[in-house]
Amino acid sequence: MSLRNALLAALLEGEASGYDLAKGFDASVANFWPATPQQLYRELDRLAADGLVRARLVHQEKRPDKRLFSLTEAGERALHEFTARPPRPGVIRDELLIQVQAVDAGDEAAVRQALKERMTRAETKIARYERLRAGLLDGRFEDDYLANAERVGPYLTLMRGLSFERENLRWCEQSLKILERRNAGDQVS
Amino acid sequence: MSLRNALLAALLEGEASGYDLAKGFDASVANFWPATPQQLYRELDRLAADGLVRARLVHQEKRPDKRLFSLTEAGERALHEFTARPPRPGVIRDELLIQVQAVDAGDEAAVRQALKERMTRAETKIARYERLRAGLLDGRFEDDYLANAERVGPYLTLMRGLSFERENLRWCEQSLKILERRNAGDQVS
């Protein structure tokens, strides 16, 4: 019921095709409401059927035709109403954490490896977020931007993503240290 | 496919009923793999059918009977194998972030209210986590605990939960400030 709203929010950035959203989603809403391409296409169809988005068919030579979606006024109203309802509590689902939870009865070397891989993923994400941030700021200082930009929502969520990945990185690093130290200790005794 | 593993990991803490897990889950695995009671009962049945957990029926006077589940050796093996597989990337789903993303086109006062409520939720969680942490440490210093405890997994995941909620709190606070400042600016101009 909320992918709808994530899509509407994404379309605030302007017209987009399902394909655009499926990819570029990464840059915005996908970080706190991920979805597979399938889900997007299905939901876009429903949104169109409900009149919350309009589809514009763009014929392309040399490429498959595409449908560009944009918000209708009804869509904007629906989004506005959504922001007025109390949000349900957020959810995290992370297999890595399950593995860490079970590390003492599991394959520790593999879990350490997984932690390392998560670190490089986090670093990649941080780099991408920093680039997006620089793009939004576009040379201005943060204060200036926040005071004058016509939209701050995307910047705020971006900052949440950044801090999340930074904490991820920090935590993985620390956990690795702890596991390695225990390993060293074990081998002595 | 992974709720299985979350459950197996939870059962490392010892025998538990579906009901225990549905509640006490909060204290451990539910933070990174939430599930409704329904899901737990269903999955526990499947786990029992697959021989990964064993159920012990405990008859109670004055209370409904309960089934206490515990890991079988097959269950432990399955959990071990799970920790050896590369975890899939974690997912966050949070309506509040969608609302913040759309705040500039939405009901800003309501979103600010939602941020405030999220702050108190975060504070509650932090307090709970701190209590759990104190319980685990049980008077020892962290270094001592981490070097000698027979399990560190639960402590590590607890620390991740703590840092997540702290960042949540910080971010909500900061976002509120930014939104309020913009409001003040708007009213002058």
Added chain:
DNA sequence: GGCTCCTAGTCAACTTGTTGACCAGGTGAG
């Protein structure tokens, strides 16, 4: 005495999310 909440579940129906395959032409690498 009635109200709600707690324990410990079960059942059914529904909505979401995931996986994998298919189509078709264009582009770039080797």
Added chain:
DNA sequence: CTCACCTGGTCAACAAGTTGACTAGGAGCC
């Protein structure tokens, strides 16, 4: 020249998660 990958989708089947109702006795409250 082939192979893989990119654009822009569609379809079907399945797995996972959610919601709401029902059972049933006991406890505590006012």
